[in-house]
Amino acid sequence: xxxxxxxxxxxxxxxxxxxxxxxxxxxxxxxxxxxxxxxxxxxxxxxxxxxxxxxxxxxxxxxxxxxxxxxxxxxxxxxxxxxxxxxxxxxxxxxxxxxxxxxxxxxxxxxxxxxxxxxxxxxxxxxxxxxxxxxxxxxxxxxxxxxxxxxxxxxxxxxxxxxxxxxxxxxxxxxxxxxxxxxxxxxxxxxxxxxxxxxxxxxxxxxxxxxxxxxxxxxxxxxxxxxxxxxxxxxxxxxxxxxxxxxxxxxxxxxxxxxxxxxxxxxxxxxxxxxxxxxxxxxxxxxxxxxxxxxxxxxxxxxxxxxxxxxxxxxxxxxxxxxxxxxxxxxxx
Ligand SMILES: C[S@@+](CC[C@H](N)C(=O)[O-])C[C@H]1O[C@@H](n2cnc3c(N)ncnc32)[C@H](O)[C@@H]1O
Numbered sequence: 001x002x003x004x005x006x007x008x009x010x011x012x013x014x015x016x017x018x019x020x021x022x023x024x025x026x027x028x029x030x031x032x033x034x035x036x037x038x039x040x041x042x043x044x045x046x047x048x049x050x051x052x053x054x055x056x057x058x059x060x061x062x063x064x065x066x067x068x069x070x071x072x073x074x075x076x077x078x079x080x081x082x083x084x085x086x087x088x089x090x091x092x093x094x095x096x097x098x099x100x101x102x103x104x105x106x107x108x109x110x111x112x113x114x115x116x117x118x119x120x121x122x123x124x125x126x127x128x129x130x131x132x133x134x135x136x137x138x139x140x141x142x143x144x145x146x147x148x149x150x151x152x153x154x155x156x157x158x159x160x161x162x163x164x165x166x167x168x169x170x171x172x173x174x175x176x177x178x179x180x181x182x183x184x185x186x187x188x189x190x191x192x193x194x195x196x197x198x199x200x201x202x203x204x205x206x207x208x209x210x211x212x213x214x215x216x217x218x219x220x221x222x223x224x225x226x227x228x229x230x231x232x233x234x235x236x237x238x239x240x241x242x243x244x245x246x247x248x249x250x251x252x253x254x255x256x257x258x259x260x261x262x263x264x265x266x267x268x269x270x271x272x273x274x275x276x277x278x279x280x281x282x283x284x285x286x287x288x289x290x291x292x293x294x295x296x297x298x299x300x301x302x303x304x305x306x307x308x309x310x311x312x313x314x315x316x317x318x319x320x321x322x323x324x325x326x327x328x329x330x331x332x333x
Contacts (some may be wrong), residue, residue: 008070008085009171009220010050016329018051020214022205023255024113024143027060029057032109035196035261038062045131047124048115048280049095052078054141056087057090058111061155065090066104068097074096098123100131107131111139121186129192138193138262140183144255152253157245158212158238162222165234171221184260193262200258207251209242214329235330 010017032038038061046055049067051074059065067090069075076093082090093104097112098120110128112119128138149155187193207215213235216222227234243249 008073010071010074011223012073012225012252013218013220013223014051014071014073016214016218017074018053018077018081020211020218020329021205022143022255024054024057024141025201025203026057027201028141028257028259029061030259031197031199031201031259032041032058032063032111032137032139032141035141036109036263038109042133043105045100045104045107045110045128047100047110047112047120049078049092049129050074050113051144052090052092052116053083053199054091054113056082056085056112058109059087059090062108063089066093066107067091068093068095068100068104070094070096076088098127100127101215102130102179104131104233107132107136107140109137113141114143116140116183120191121183125187125190125192129190133262134264134266136264137196138187138260139262140187140262141259142258144203144257150253152251154212154245154251155243157241158216161234161238161241162216164220164237165230168225171226187260187262192265193264194265195260197261198259200256203255203257205253205255207253208249209239209251212251213238217329232266 010223029080040061042062042065044055044058044062044065046058046065046067049055049069050071052067054067055067055078058144067075067078069078071093072094075094079092082088093100096119097115110132112124116124125138132138149159188195195242216238217224224231242251
């Protein structure tokens, strides 16, 4: 496998990432388990695993898991978190997910959380197709609300501060230009996977100021490396602006954890035969409405799988608490 590339947009963010990113809602694991009939057997490949948030959530559904990431610092933090949480049975592999080799063995599921947009997606799909068991699955998910760029007054204030200190252009956003095509389209067009379900889970994230700051330091667009010597001035400005926008020091944001589930198309090779591409296209057009939330807070999932549309209900849990688990990220003020 390729080793990590020289430039790492997440350099210096791993500790903040593990502590201050919102966790995936547990419903995501329930949805994946139910869609692929996961029962604790088999192996998981978590591509772009970072500090292991998604790996840890999905690990109970498998015997073994492998987390692949191109950042050594992220993997070191993942290993540390696994030890801290007493989670065994996970190997951490340094390298790009597109180049994951056959030496890693076969997998029942490939998951990719908030990382697919960083990858050469077509190449990654070809690699993963080769690594999956015959009827293996693919789960591309996003925790939702990664950029804190919603319309809440505190979010608007936060971005004003970021622009004041780092300029009007979002840093490390080249992927936004590269990935104009939606993930599900890329998956469908590959002809290597058959889309099963696309949906989302709505939840709420709540942070205090330290957690907002920790979140920003976990990102590729506003970390300490980018701010350099400006860190103290940035922190003061952010503190003043956020508390003016939200004096309660309670920063709530609606989150939308999204998932795309697909099954490995059988017999498809590097270039998928026309009939598989046609079948994949058909499955895509048959996708029903996305997941909807009923007013009672339960979630109705429409899982169109060819003509076999099944509906399942999951209970929504209480809104997520702030994820300030690791102390204050602030410098002495
Ligand atoms: C936003 S983080 C997501 C981490 C984790 N999956 C999660 O859900 O918390 C993106 C991760 O993808 C990794 N990454 C980016 N491009 C990659 C590639 N081509 N191969 C492997 N990892 C990659 C980065 O190093 C980073 O750890």
